[in-house]
Amino acid sequence: MRLDDLSRLAAQLEGVSESRREGLLHWRYRDLLVQSFPETFSVPGRFAKHMMVVADLEHGNPDGSRTRSSPRGSSSRGAEHRPAPRLRSLPVSRLASVYPIVSARSLARPFTYEIGDEVRKGAVLAIPFGNARRRGVVVDADAEAPPDVEPVAAERVLETLPPALVDLALWLADYYGSTPARALALIAPQQPKRRGERREVPATAGLPAEPPPARLSESQLHALERIQGLLASGGGNVLLAGATGSGKTEVYIRACEAALAAGRGAIVLVPEIALTPQTLGRFRARFGDRVALLHSGLSEAGRRDERERIVTGEASVVVGARSAVFAPLPSLGVICVDEEHDASYKQESDPRYDARTVAAKRAALEGAVAIFGSATPRPESWLALERLELGGRIAAPLPTVRVVDLRQETGYPLSAPLLAELGRLAEDGGKAILLLNRRGVAPALHCRACGVTRRCSNCDVAYTLHGDGSLRCHHCDAREPAGETCPECGSPELARIGAGTQRLERELERHLPELERIRLDADAVAKPEELRSALERFALADRAVLVGTQMVAKGHHFAGVELAAVVDADTGLGLPDFRAEERTFQLLTQLAGRSGREAPGRVLIQTFQPESRAVEHAARHDVAGFLAGELERRRALGYPPFRHLVRVLVSGPEAADATRALEELKAGLPDFELLGPAPLLRLRGRHRAQLVGKTDRPRALASRAAALLAAAAPAMRRAGLTAVVDVDPQSV
Ligand SMILES: [Zn+2]
Numbered sequence: 019m020r021l022d023d024l025s026r027l028a029a030q031l032e033g034v035s036e037s038r039r040e041g042l043l044h045w046r047y048r049d050l051l052v053q054s055f056p057e058t059f060s061v062p063g064r065f066a067k068h069m070m071v072v073a074d075l076e077h078g079n080p081d082g083s084r085t086r087s088s089p090r091g092s093s094s095r096g097a098e099h100r101p102a103p104r105l106r107s108l109p110v111s112r113l114a115s116v117y118p119i120v121s122a123r124s125l126a127r128p129f130t131y132e133i134g135d136e137v138r139k140g141a142v143l144a145i146p147f148g149n150a151r152r153r154g155v156v157v158d159a160d161a162e163a164p165p166d167v168e169p170v171a172a173e174r175v176l177e178t179l180p181p182a183l184v185d186l187a188l189w190l191a192d193y194y195g196s197t198p199a200r201a202l203a204l205i206a207p208q209q210p211k212r213r214g215e216r217r218e219v220p221a222t223a224g225l226p227a228e229p230p231p232a233r234l235s236e237s238q239l240h241a242l243e244r245i246q247g248l249l250a251s252g253g254g255n256v257l258l259a260g261a262t263g264s265g266k267t268e269v270y271i272r273a274c275e276a277a278l279a280a281g282r283g284a285i286v287l288v289p290e291i292a293l294t295p296q297t298l299g300r301f302r303a304r305f306g307d308r309v310a311l312l313h314s315g316l317s318e319a320g321r322r323d324e325r326e327r328i329v330t331g332e333a334s335v336v337v338g339a340r341s342a343v344f345a346p347l348p349s350l351g352v353i354c355v356d357e358e359h360d361a362s363y364k365q366e367s368d369p370r371y372d373a374r375t376v377a378a379k380r381a382a383l384e385g386a387v388a389i390f391g392s393a394t395p396r397p398e399s400w401l402a403l404e405r406l407e408l409g410g411r412i413a414a415p416l417p418t419v420r421v422v423d424l425r426q427e428t429g430y431p432l433s434a435p436l437l438a439e440l441g442r443l444a445e446d447g448g449k450a451i452l453l454l455n456r457r458g459v460a461p462a463l464h465c466r467a468c469g470v471t472r473r474c475s476n477c478d479v480a481y482t483l484h485g486d487g488s489l490r491c492h493h494c495d496a497r498e499p500a501g502e503t504c505p506e507c508g509s510p511e512l513a514r515i516g517a518g519t520q521r522l523e524r525e526l527e528r529h530l531p532e533l534e535r536i537r538l539d540a541d542a543v544a545k546p547e548e549l550r551s552a553l554e555r556f557a558l559a560d561r562a563v564l565v566g567t568q569m570v571a572k573g574h575h576f577a578g579v580e581l582a583a584v585v586d587a588d589t590g591l592g593l594p595d596f597r598a599e600e601r602t603f604q605l606l607t608q609l610a611g612r613s614g615r616e617a618p619g620r621v622l623i624q625t626f627q628p629e630s631r632a633v634e635h636a637a638r639h640d641v642a643g644f645l646a647g648e649l650e651r652r653r654a655l656g657y658p659p660f661r662h663l664v665r666v667l668v669s670g671p672e673a674a675d676a677t678r679a680l681e682e683l684k685a686g687l688p689d690f691e692l693l694g695p696a697p698l699l700r701l702r703g704r705h706r707a708q709l710v711g712k713t714d715r716p717r718a719l720a721s722r723a724a725a726l727l728a729a730a731a732p733a734m735r736r737a738g739l740t741a742v743v744d745v746d747p748q749s750v
């Protein structure tokens with residue numbers, strides 16, 4: 019765009035009201051105007067001055083110095099966040115398109131900066147931005163020069179990231195409906211300056227590792243050959259399916275070796291920080307100092323140091339949780355996603371990315387191999403990915419599973435068959451794991467006289483009774499004393515409904531005092547050290563029971579566990595979520611895999627619904643059968659992986675406002691299949707409702723919805739409403 023075009027544009031805008039002008043201009047022109055005339059444009063009442071400037075320029079005042087008369091970042095509304103470049107007076111050197119890392123959606127676009135010769139795409143720069151200094155990421159190092167504008171110079175290079183990561187972040191922003199700046203912040207996290215201190219050796223030690231096997235099994239060899247073939251021929255995605263103990267980790271390790279041999283790096287993702295010490299131990303034993311650890315639990319300095327080791331190539335194998343998918347390896351060869359079924363891979367705040375989808379995208383961008391491993395793969399992966407099956411266990415057969423029908427057996431939560439099994443351990447020694455996916459003593463307190471269930475006043479959920487006599491809301495953590503009598507009618511007839519881990523622990527103490535009890539839930543182990551010490555105590559014990567929520571089924575390796583029992587398999591089945599059966603099946607099968615990694619173990623499942631698909635298939639270790647049925651059901655209902663879901667959730671102080679906002683949104687999206695609006699449970703005092711779209715075009719739906727929501731933003735703000743667009747949500 020030339021200066022006379024710019025002037026003509028400015029002239030056309032004369033007489034147009036300030037508020038309309040913003041909407042009329044394409045951002046690119048607006049950007050040019052703002053960059054050229056920062057003090058005059060977009061500032062109410064100063065547009066006339068802007069016209070003067072244009073006139074000055076046309077009358078041979080090319081350096082436009084008069085436009086700089088007022089200090090940069092005066093009280094002007096828009097200009098203070100924007101770069102205020104000088105008008106062109108010297109030949110422009112290299113220019114780059116730079117995204118400033120700022121959270122405001124209104125600034126979600128690149129700005130042009132002058133850069134040095136050494137700066138490449140992926141450089142993280144310190145840039146002057148309006149009045150402030152920000153970080154910015156170069157997305158294009160050969161930007162078109164806005165012809166009549168001299169952009170400000172970037173100050174210095176803070177870090178240089180692989181260019182592929184920039185493409186990954188921009189794709190992520192688009193797919194998940196976030197902003198480029200927020201996505202770029204994932205690949206370029208803020209880092210503390212080094213103040214002369216030496217690099218920290220990562221304090222997090224790995225757990226001791228098993229020795230490598232003398233030789234690989236046939237199926238391991240076959241899987242590895244296939245992975246090596248893909249690595250040599252441009253990459254791909256595979257599903258590594260095999261029961262717990264079938265040797266998946268050894269395949270990851272060998273695949274990483276193959277990547278390193280080819281001069282490339284590797285990433286190994288685990289679903290939770292709590293699982294990193296064990297994986298780290300196994301990889302450190304094989305790769306030594308070439309392993310780096312990355313997760314959000316590290317100190318900022320620790321993370322900076324690890325990132326440095328990765329960027330420089332000193333460490334080329336990265337172990338970590340979700341965010342390690344963005345590890346700045348110069349060239350990625352292999353990315354392993356362990357326990358790929360785990361919902362923790364989805365981030366539940368903006369940008370709401372799924373590390374599994376991002377891993378596949380990154381592999382595609384870098385010609386790398388993504389290996390998704392699980393004993394209980396997602397239907398999505400089972401259907402879409404090339405399957406490399408490891409089959410059953412190498413060392414021992416899978417345990418036999420006994421289903422205890424709670425409609426026939428008395429004694430919940432400890433039925434007679436379960437007590438008999440535990441009694442045997444108390445006598446002969448041995449260890450058991452008991453899964454009950456509910457914390458506290460009882461999930462509800464109910465008045466027998468008037469029928470009232472005590473509920474949280476902020477949320478539409480029943481209070482959970484805890485061991486200290488308090489009632490707690492598991493959503494907002496509100497607490498109040500349970501008291502001896504019903505606050506409604508004064509009756510002392512209070513019934514505790516159901517059982518949680520604390521009650522289970524008490525019952526065990528009553529029936530089997532000889533067994534040591536170790537509880538593993540969010541109340542008992544709030545910190546990583548507590549988790550570690552609980553696991554150590556269990557490992558060293560001679561006769562013990564580990565009682566816990568789903569934490570006990572999550573990939574921890576326990577030696578010498580003879581019995582694994584699911585106390586109540588029905589807790590998850592009643593949830594109104596299309597993944598309820600998948601989750602239950604995974605939980606049951608994963609827990610069954612925890613027993614008898616050396617000895618033949620026994621598994622017991624207590625349930626009121628022994629005929630449910632999840633229970634039946636888990637009892638037979640029939641992963642393929644379960645997934646076949648699940649895929650059939652999802653195909654019929656149009657659920658993932660056959661279609662994508664996009665969820666729009668609106669919350670606010672009034673239920674009617676939330677629903678109305680979604681109805682209006684739905685009316686604006688006539689081309690899409692949308693379910694709802696449906697009201698959801700009130701949480702933390704806010705009413706919620708959601709609209710769920712089933713679509714083959716998730717990006718189109720998400721961006722249309724986001725645009726409509728942005729247009730409705732002022733009205734929604736007045737009603738106190740907030741909206742979230744979630745692409746590929748993990749629960750609906
Ligand atoms: Zn009552």
Ligand SMILES: [Zn+2]
Pocket residue numbers: 474475476477491492493494495496702
């Ligand atoms: Zn609450």
